Amino acid sequence: MKAGVFRGERDVRVEEVADPVLRDPDDAIVRIVRSSVCGSDLWPYRGHAPWQPGWRTGHELTGIVEEVGDAVEHVRPGDLVVSAFAWSCGTCEFCRAGLQTSCVRSTYPGGADNDGGQGELVRLPMVDGSVWKVPDGTPEDRLDAVHLLSDVLLTGYHAAKLAGVGEPGIDGEPVRTAVVVGDGAVGLSAVVSAKLLGATTIVAAGHHAERLELAAQLGATVTTDLRGDELHRHLLDLTDGGAAAVMECVGTAGAVATAVEVARPGGTVSMVGVPRFVDEWPMGTFFSKNVAFRAGVAPVRAYMDEVGPAVASGELDVSAIASHRFTLDELPDAYAAMDERRCIKAIVVPE
Ligand SMILES: [Zn+2]
Numbered sequence: 001m002k003a004g005v006f007r008g009e010r011d012v013r014v015e016e017v018a019d020p021v022l023r024d025p026d027d028a029i030v031r032i033v034r035s036s037v038c039g040s041d042l043w044p045y046r047g048h049a050p051w052q053p054g055w056r057t058g059h060e061l062t063g064i065v066e067e068v069g070d071a072v073e074h075v076r077p078g079d080l081v082v083s084a085f086a087w088s089c090g091t092c093e094f095c096r097a098g099l100q101t102s103c104v105r106s107t108y109p110g111g112a113d114n115d116g117g118q119g120e121l122v123r124l125p126m127v128d129g130s131v132w133k134v135p136d137g138t139p140e141d142r143l144d145a146v147h148l149l150s151d152v153l154l155t156g157y158h159a160a161k162l163a164g165v166g167e168p169g170i171d172g173e174p175v176r177t178a179v180v181v182g183d184g185a186v187g188l189s190a191v192v193s194a195k196l197l198g199a200t201t202i203v204a205a206g207h208h209a210e211r212l213e214l215a216a217q218l219g220a221t222v223t224t225d226l227r228g229d230e231l232h233r234h235l236l237d238l239t240d241g242g243a244a245a246v247m248e249c250v251g252t253a254g255a256v257a258t259a260v261e262v263a264r265p266g267g268t269v270s271m272v273g274v275p276r277f278v279d280e281w282p283m284g285t286f287f288s289k290n291v292a293f294r295a296g297v298a299p300v301r302a303y304m305d306e307v308g309p310a311v312a313s314g315e316l317d318v319s320a321i322a323s324h325r326f327t328l329d330e331l332p333d334a335y336a337a338m339d340e341r342r343c344i345k346a347i348v349v350p351e
């Protein structure tokens with residue numbers, strides 16, 4: 001089969017590799033129908049993560065089950081499934097609590113040991129605990145949107161959950177004012193999610209006019225492309241002194257500093273991107289404003305049952321986030337397009 005292989009900085013290739021075979025009784029073999037390039041794929045691509053040549057690429061995948069091991073109970077050949085970007089057993093203490101990214105057997109697609117999402121086939125371990133079955137009859141043209149459940153959409157949802165959108169704030173009333181810092185795929189997903197969880201004032205802050213326009217379509221009530229102190233002042237004005245929920249969807253020191261500056265005293269800042277270059281921590285501001293900080297790798301499997309049906313039915317239309325399509329052979333172009341910010345999300349469709 002063909003699969004994406006990391007060969008070095010800014011060098012991801014599509015190569016011929018061995019077809020996967022069942023290894024453990026809880027494995028499945030899945031034929032991939034949708035994959036994608038993620039913002040976090042760009043860290044190794046740009047040489048900022050310790051990756052080795054030969055490692056397999058991609059952690060986001062949707063596909064059709066071809067074969068299952070003897071111990072698989074809930075998934076059958078022919079099922080169309082979305083895989084969580086982190087694989088999990090579904091039965092340990094953390095999986096049962098909805099924190100599948102802390103599964104005691106947790107492992108990720110791609111890298112040194114596993115097939116990646118960017119390929120034709122994948123050996124998918126612990127399939128019962130790692131995938132969500134797409135409802136029968138979901139139209140083909142909704143697959144790009146459904147595939148976003150594998151990571152970005154539900155990572156944005158996690159940002160909104162961690163920030164406490166819709167939960168009681170310090171006055172006991174549900175938090176309805178949210179600020180999203182960042183206009184990438186996760187930031188846009190956080191906007192959608194804040195709306196879903198009941199926010200009525202949603203401010204999206206970013207630097208790309210066309211993405212902010214999309215943020216407005218997806219539920220942002222205000223958008224802004226200001227920077228630095230001007231941005232802080234504007235956001236504090238808009239929120240009458242700060243937002244109770246602030247979602248940091250960039251993953252840099254500057255974005256964290258902005259997030260806590262514009263948080264309301266007693267509010268919460270959440271962060272869901274893989275942190276890089278966050279070495280300066282605005283501890284004094286967190287301290288003086290009693291702002292809570294919650295961060296973490298999203299347990300997307302936990303949210304699939306909650307959000308998936310509305311995406312599959314089209315009731316929640318997030319297809320605009322899946323902005324560009326590439327074939328598997330065009331994978332190097334898909335990486336370049338993401339790297340150069342020419343697209344919000346590169347969807348990869350094997351032939
Ligand atoms: Zn991802």
Ligand SMILES: [Zn+2]
Binds near residue numbers: 088
């Ligand atoms: Zn587990």
